[in-house]
Amino acid sequence: MEKKVIHQWKRISLVEERVELPNGKQITHTTIAHPGAAVILPIDDNGNIVFVNQYRPSLRKWLLELPAGTLESDEPIEVCAARELEEETGYSANEIIPLGQVTPLAGFCDEIQYLFVAKGLSKTSRYTCDDDEVIEVLHISLAEIEQMIINGSISDAKSMACLSKAKLCGYI
Incomplete structure (x- = not known):
């Protein structure tokens, strides 16, 4: 049709x-x-999770989220995950582990979000936000994250889905 x-x-x-x-x-x-997106759960050497506090113009507020981003044309999803991790946080990872996928808005959007865990983080010089991104990088313990989900400080669905999958799979 x-x-x-x-x-x-x-x-x-x-x-x-x-x-x-x-x-x-x-x-x-x-x-x-939508071409699809990668959502990355980066775990630092202290066992903390790297989050971004990102201003979202659509909501006109800041959201605590895992690093994530949209696939470029014909880009392998693992390459997208590594690129977005580095662009949004300034970290690269020795290991990027796929966790599967979620369909966040199936009623009106064909986006697939691919979930990853990133381990063996190293600081890089590549921290380049897009023109429409304002981001702060935070390292937060799992206990703090869980409390923030309970009290509503973290409301981002893709982040909660990735955290849940990583926890169920034993990565955190």
């Missing part, structure tokens, strides 16, 4: 198309087409 791009911004599009549902019904559906 034919797709109509209603709006394009960076690598994200608003697309309208006719879709046939499993019951045979045809509908017009609007989707945010």
Whole structure:
């Protein structure tokens, strides 16, 4: 079925198309087409987790989140994870371990977020935020993070999903 791009911004599009549902019904559906993203849970040598406190213009507030970012064209997801970790935190990792994926907004967006744990961190000189990013790098203990989730200081869904998966898999 034919797709109509209603709006394009960076690598994200608003697309309208006719879709046939499993019951045979045809509908017009609007989707945010997204190339996918990497979410990285960096663990420092002290066992703390590297978070970013990032100003989010859409919400007009700061959010505590794990480093994350959108895939570039034809970029392998592991390369995206390593690049975003370094750009947002100034750290590289000796080991980047895939944890699987989550689908954060399946009702209206096709984005897949790929989850990773990063270990063996080293400080680098490559800390380059995008023009629309304002970021502070923080090292937070797991106990503090869990309390921050309980009290609402951390509300970012991708971060909570990655933390949960890493904990269930025994990485933290």
